Amino acid sequence: MSKMSYEEMCEQAKRDWQQLWRGAGSLITVGTATCGRSAGGLQVLRQLREDLAINNVDAQVIEVGCIGLCYAEPLVTITKRDRPGICYGRVTPEKVSDLVDGYLIHNDPLPELALGTLGEGQVEGIPVLSETPVLSPQVRRVLRRCGLIDPTRIEHYLATDGYSGLMRALTQSREQIVAEIKAAGLRGRGGAGFPTYLKWQFCIDSPGDEKFIICNADEGDPGAFMNRSLLEGDPHSVLEGMLIAGYTIGARTGYIYCRAEYPLALERLRIAINQAEQAGFLGANIQGSGFDFHIEIKQGAGAFVCGEETALIASIEGRRGMPSPRPPFPAVSGLLKKPTVINNVETLANVSMILQRGASWFAEVGTEKSKGTKTFALVGKIKRSGLIEVPLGITLRQVIFEIGDGILGDRAFKAVQTGGPSGGCLPASLLDNPVDYESLTAAGSIMGSGGMVVMDENTCMVDVARYFLDFTQKESCGKCVPCRLGTKQMLDILTDITRGHGRPGDIELLQELAIAVKQGSLCGLGQTAPNPVLTTIRYFRHEYEAHIQEHRCPALVCKRLIRYQINPEKCVACGLCRKACPTEAIWGEKKTPHVIDQSKCIKCGVCLETCPPKFSAVEKVSEPSPGDIAVETATEHEVA
Amino acid sequence: MHPQLEALFSNFKGSRMELIQILQDIQGTFGYLPEEALLETARFTGVPSSQVFGTASFYSQFRFSPRGRREVMVCRGTACHVRGAPRILEEVESVLGIKEGETTPDLEYTLQTVACIGCCSLAPCMMVDGEVQASLTPKKVQEIFKK
Numbered sequence: 001m002s003k004m005s006y007e008e009m010c011e012q013a014k015r016d017w018q019q020l021w022r023g024a025g026s027l028i029t030v031g032t033a034t035c036g037r038s039a040g041g042l043q044v045l046r047q048l049r050e051d052l053a054i055n056n057v058d059a060q061v062i063e064v065g066c067i068g069l070c071y072a073e074p075l076v077t078i079t080k081r082d083r084p085g086i087c088y089g090r091v092t093p094e095k096v097s098d099l100v101d102g103y104l105i106h107n108d109p110l111p112e113l114a115l116g117t118l119g120e121g122q123v124e125g126i127p128v129l130s131e132t133p134v135l136s137p138q139v140r141r142v143l144r145r146c147g148l149i150d151p152t153r154i155e156h157y158l159a160t161d162g163y164s165g166l167m168r169a170l171t172q173s174r175e176q177i178v179a180e181i182k183a184a185g186l187r188g189r190g191g192a193g194f195p196t197y198l199k200w201q202f203c204i205d206s207p208g209d210e211k212f213i214i215c216n217a218d219e220g221d222p223g224a225f226m227n228r229s230l231l232e233g234d235p236h237s238v239l240e241g242m243l244i245a246g247y248t249i250g251a252r253t254g255y256i257y258c259r260a261e262y263p264l265a266l267e268r269l270r271i272a273i274n275q276a277e278q279a280g281f282l283g284a285n286i287q288g289s290g291f292d293f294h295i296e297i298k299q300g301a302g303a304f305v306c307g308e309e310t311a312l313i314a315s316i317e318g319r320r321g322m323p324s325p326r327p328p329f330p331a332v333s334g335l336l337k338k339p340t341v342i343n344n345v346e347t348l349a350n351v352s353m354i355l356q357r358g359a360s361w362f363a364e365v366g367t368e369k370s371k372g373t374k375t376f377a378l379v380g381k382i383k384r385s386g387l388i389e390v391p392l393g394i395t396l397r398q399v400i401f402e403i404g405d406g407i408l409g410d411r412a413f414k415a416v417q418t419g420g421p422s423g424g425c426l427p428a429s430l431l432d433n434p435v436d437y438e439s440l441t442a443a444g445s446i447m448g449s450g451g452m453v454v455m456d457e458n459t460c461m462v463d464v465a466r467y468f469l470d471f472t473q474k475e476s477c478g479k480c481v482p483c484r485l486g487t488k489q490m491l492d493i494l495t496d497i498t499r500g501h502g503r504p505g506d507i508e509l510l511q512e513l514a515i516a517v518k519q520g521s522l523c524g525l526g527q528t529a530p531n532p533v534l535t536t537i538r539y540f541r542h543e544y545e546a547h548i549q550e551h552r553c554p555a556l557v558c559k560r561l562i563r564y565q566i567n568p569e570k571c572v573a574c575g576l577c578r579k580a581c582p583t584e585a586i587w588g589e590k591k592t593p594h595v596i597d598q599s600k601c602i603k604c605g606v607c608l609e610t611c612p613p614k615f616s617a618v619e620k621v622s623e624p625s626p627g628d629i630a631v632e633t634a635t636e637h638e639v640a
Numbered sequence: 641m642h643p644q645l646e647a648l649f650s651n652f653k654g655s656r657m658e659l660i661q662i663l664q665d666i667q668g669t670f671g672y673l674p675e676e677a678l679l680e681t682a683r684f685t686g687v688p689s690s691q692v693f694g695t696a697s698f699y700s701q702f703r704f705s706p707r708g709r710r711e712v713m714v715c716r717g718t719a720c721h722v723r724g725a726p727r728i729l730e731e732v733e734s735v736l737g738i739k740e741g742e743t744t745p746d747l748e749y750t751l752q753t754v755a756c757i758g759c760c761s762l763a764p765c766m767m768v769d770g771e772v773q774a775s776l777t778p779k780k781v782q783e784i785f786k787k
């Protein structure tokens with residue numbers, strides 16, 4: 001393949017691609033990225049292949065990445081010749097057999113199993129997928145190939161404009177490329193939103209022969225998986241972005257620092273790099289341009305702080321992942337003290353897109369200061385959880401209630417957390433805020449890398465703040481005293497509050513500590529660790545006050561402040577809860593309403609789950625109690 | 641030197657920058673970082689053993705004692721937490737009879753929690769032996785470990 005020119009490679013790839021989709025037989029895609037696999041996608045794939053073979057059906061099967069409809073995995077799309085593709089959701093091995101028999105053999109598309117159609121044309125009884133409420137507000141650009149191509153085949157990438165951005169960049173000067181990125185208005189997608197062209201320019205302006213480009217694929221924020229899906233579903237888009245960046249800043253070596261918890265992403269990257277080398281997009285004299293570039297993968301080793309750029313660099317250098325003071329910034333003095341640009345996975349994928357399609361196309365979407373689209377992991381108490389991509393400026397309400405279809409179980413919305421452990425929880429009153437860098441910052445949160453966790457009335461905001469502090473406290477590298485000790489103190493105070501040992505003045509103390517931690521920390525971890533606490537105090541102060549003054553948890557979450565009890569008027573003594581209770585804390589004779597012995601109860605909630613809905617006799621309550629919590633119940637088991 | 645260790649080192653040049661990869665390969669081969677292997681690594685790379693230990697002990701991925709045959713990683717990420725991960729962890733601890741960080745006496749399972757495995761839409765999740773188990777309930781946990 002490396003003997004062919006770029007044009008020849010693309011022509012052949014496009015021909016094969018056409019053949020794949022419009023050939024004689026059918027084309028079936030099965031989503032086997034991590035989400036698909038964990039939902040059972042590989043079993044579906046196996047059953048599919050078996051059924052096709054047994055029935056001698058003329059069909060090709062390819063494995064694809066995540067199309068973003070994670071709530072409906074496993075996903076299978078069947079495209080018959082001259083027909084639009086039909087995307088089926090929640091496919092099981094049984095259903096896939098029905099599909100092979102029903103649609104492939106007997107031409108009945110089984111609309112009740114379908115989510116929507118893809119491509120030209122319509123099928124009766126099935127909506128067009130892109131027009132369904134989950135997809136119509138989305139603008140899938142960065143993710144446009146995910147779920148449609150086989151990410152382990154470079155030919156599929158080439159057939160869909162792949163590497164055309166690089167080829168164009170190789171004919172331009174670095175000034176032209178920087179100008180294009182500037183015109184596009186691309187801001188770093190890792191969380192800080194720094195203008196990408198400016199970071200590159202700082203590096204270009206720094207003296208030195210050896211420079212580096214690093215792709216930050218550490219994605220440590222819990223609740224965020226946008227980068228993972230992109231790396232699993234369309235790895236070449238990231239490689240191309242690195243190549244363009246490397247060419248522009250004058251680097252010959254690029255590193256991808258990918259966390260170890262993403263084994264599939266690492267595998268796909270290795271395959272992609274190998275293929276790119278074979279095809280002459282990596283290595284010496286790329287496509288005859290005289291530009292040499294190599295990419296090496298560095299695996300993370302389980303440290304959240306290594307998502308911070310200076311800690312990441314230390315890790316690549318084989319050292320403890322502890323941040324360094326800035327200035328000097330990495331663009332001036334980074335890896336091995338050489339000028340280094342570190343860009344997020346999504347930023348680089350946007351770079352290749354901008355060079356492929358142009359700056360004005362990119363800037364058509366978004367707001368004045370926040371151009372383009374952003375991917376988000378919409379998760380938590382939401383009906384349609386998944387990987388979305390929306391134009392910046394869309395409102396939180398549209399994201400949560402149109403795309404996400406609202407709260408699981410139709411409960412009340414309470415808050416949405418953006419920006420992971422560095423971000424904040426925003427309440428219902430801010431649902432009509434646009435999702436862009438400035439608005440989120442003004443509200444007390446940050447854009448972050450893209451995690452968007454939805455919470456409902458059953459979420460305790462004090463517990464959420466404690467949860468995040470627990471995380472940042474564990475992940476603190478320990479270098480800065482205010483971070484190391486400050487987060488510990490804040491965590492201890494929050495833990496006390498959730499256990500009914502909060503004291504008047506605790507809220508003010510938390511705010512005071514927050515300032516010290518923010519100002520005294522040299523890296524983003526410490527500087528942003530107090531944010532979840534500060535935003536929850538700002539918007540949910542009444543919950544803190546209830547915990548502190550009344551020893552009450554309004555959301556009925558904090559174990560030491562809640563009680564399970566059986567309503568004697570509703571209990572029919574069926575005995576199910578008594579049998580299910582793991583500590584034998586429920587007693588009662590036949591035909592007598594049962595009672596929970598509070599001294600044995602470990603608040604596991606099994607009785608509530610077990611009591612038949614028609615009786616609903618088990619209740620969870622949290623009552624105000626002004627005195628000290630004297631009785632320590634058997635709940636020694638506090639799970640972090 | 642252990643022959644597997646020699647073979648492992650032959651894949652590297654011995655530079656400082658390779659240190660973490662070397663440690664990852666050692667753990668991949670032996671299941672943990674034996675002290676002797678770390679001392680050999682110091683000799684091989686020229687990095688003082690104090691720094692080798694310092695680097696190894698910084699990262700949560702590395703173990704200094706043997707692990708169970710199968711690793712159980714219960715996710716405690718935000719999405720999983722909000723959807724009941726603490727209860728799932730309780731159930732796993734109850735079924736396996738060990739607490740987080742411990743290994744079962746028969747060296748079959750090691751239990752730990754991780755911050756996020758990236759399967760947030762199908763929370764709560766855990767990884768058993770590298771395979772993701774999603775949309776967990778206490779009942780499903782029991783079924784998974786019954787096998």
